[in-house]
Amino acid sequence: MIPYGWHDIDESDIAAVVEVLRHGPLTQGTTVERFEQAMAADCQSQYAVACNSASSGLLLACRALELGPGDWLWTSPITFAASATCALHCGARVDLVDVDPATGNLSPTALACKLAEAQSLGRLPRILVPVHYAGRPCDMAAIGELAQHFGFAIIEDAAHALGASDHGQPVGACRYSQATVFSFHPVKQITTGEGGMVLTNDAELAARMARLRTHDIRRTEGWHYSIEEPGYNFRLTDIQAALGLSQLKRLPDFVARRRCLARRYHQRLSGWPLMTPHGSDDDSSAWHLYVIRLGDQGERRMVYEAMRAAEIGVQVHYIPLYRQPFMQAQGMTFDPKAFPGAESFYASALTLPLYPGLTHVDQESVLEALRTALSALHPATPC
Ligand SMILES: *Cc1c(COP(=O)(O)O)cnc(C)c1O
Numbered sequence: 001m002i003p004y005g006w007h008d009i010d011e012s013d014i015a016a017v018v019e020v021l022r023h024g025p026l027t028q029g030t031t032v033e034r035f036e037q038a039m040a041a042d043c044q045s046q047y048a049v050a051c052n053s054a055s056s057g058l059l060l061a062c063r064a065l066e067l068g069p070g071d072w073l074w075t076s077p078i079t080f081a082a083s084a085t086c087a088l089h090c091g092a093r094v095d096l097v098d099v100d101p102a103t104g105n106l107s108p109t110a111l112a113c114k115l116a117e118a119q120s121l122g123r124l125p126r127i128l129v130p131v132h133y134a135g136r137p138c139d140m141a142a143i144g145e146l147a148q149h150f151g152f153a154i155i156e157d158a159a160h161a162l163g164a165s166d167h168g169q170p171v172g173a174c175r176y177s178q179a180t181v182f183s184f185h186p187v188k189q190i191t192t193g194e195g196g197m198v199l200t201n202d203a204e205l206a207a208r209m210a211r212l213r214t215h216d217i218r219r220t221e222g223w224h225y226s227i228e229e230p231g232y233n234f235r236l237t238d239i240q241a242a243l244g245l246s247q248l249k250r251l252p253d254f255v256a257r258r259r260c261l262a263r264r265y266h267q268r269l270s271g272w273p274l275m276t277p278h279g280s281d282d283d284s285s286a287w288h289l290y291v292i293r294l295g296d297q298g299e300r301r302m303v304y305e306a307m308r309a310a311e312i313g314v315q316v317h318y319i320p321l322y323r324q325p326f327m328q329a330q331g332m333t334f335d336p337k338a339f340p341g342a343e344s345f346y347a348s349a350l351t352l353p354l355y356p357g358l359t360h361v362d363q364e365s366v367l368e369a370l371r372t373a374l375s376a377l378h379p380a381t382p383c
Helices: 011-023 030-043 054-064 082-088 108-121 140-150 203-213 238-269 297-309 340-348 360-377
Strands: 047-051 072-075 093-096 127-129 153-157 179-183 196-200 217-219 225-227 290-293 349-352
Touching (some): 030 047, 030 196, 030 238, 047 054, 047 203, 054 082, 054 153, 054 179, 054 203, 072 108, 082 093, 108 140, 140 153, 196 203, 238 290, 297 360
Parallel strands (some): 072 093, 072 127
Antiparallel strands (some): 047 196, 179 196, 290 349
């Protein structure tokens, strides 16, 4: 099976991990700090707080921003559950803003409409979580302007977007946001096995997240410490940080390789009966996912089944959040008709394999399986 995503580990990564295993410390050492400093420098932000997953990072950021009962967090429906569950774990509620069907990113137009309506109902969000879907940055300037006007905080879910840039600035610089969260799960841009990082320019927020990551333990003198609020053990180990530091050095090569493969898909797929991703030759995206759009739900299902049968690990990112029982368990009913962008995206999207180690031979196998599936559906259209 050719998977849709896969990590890339080389001898330099292995040597970096072995070095920590030989000499320690295995956790709470300086390798974690060095990884944080390297991420902050690369992303042009002031502070970075490493943690054991992006899901933990999102929760740390919500807790540090004091999201709680009575509050609302808004995100977009075309995302992984963690963009929303962070709010539920704080006792807050989640509402959703439709996406631009061209990109899968949160639509600033839909956001503006929903904010005006929420203001009249006295139900404005405390936090917005824009998701840089597939590695393409959301329109942060437009979203940031609305945040200023309506007074909500922004946590960027950049789990897909390490290595992306927004008008020349790296995602993670937090120009318009309070915090930006990255994931180091093996399918993401770089990996630590499991892991995540929250970047911010707010010293207070960074300190608070770092304390909550380690049970809010505040050392005073001697053996004494105090804990003022319940925290977590969300620490990244030094073993993982060593891998992360080594992988971060390789990030430019990873992104270049992803862009090259995306351009190749784009060229090869032109003229085929499908839509290639918006801005296929755009260098601002980190190209985490290569998502094509097929005619409709039935066609997508047939292509999915045929490609899976041919051992090509195509995937669907994502089932819209409002279709998940945990969202309805908030006592809310979501009408899919209120999300035309997400419905159209979900009906037609299919993720093709894309990762640095994907060879041209693998890519040809993907294209061949796709050609076979499509020519059964569109005999008149040559691929
Ligand atoms: C992977 C992912 C997460 C969660 O990352 P973990 O490190 O696995 O917790 C959150 N949001 C999005 C959009 C993701 O793709």
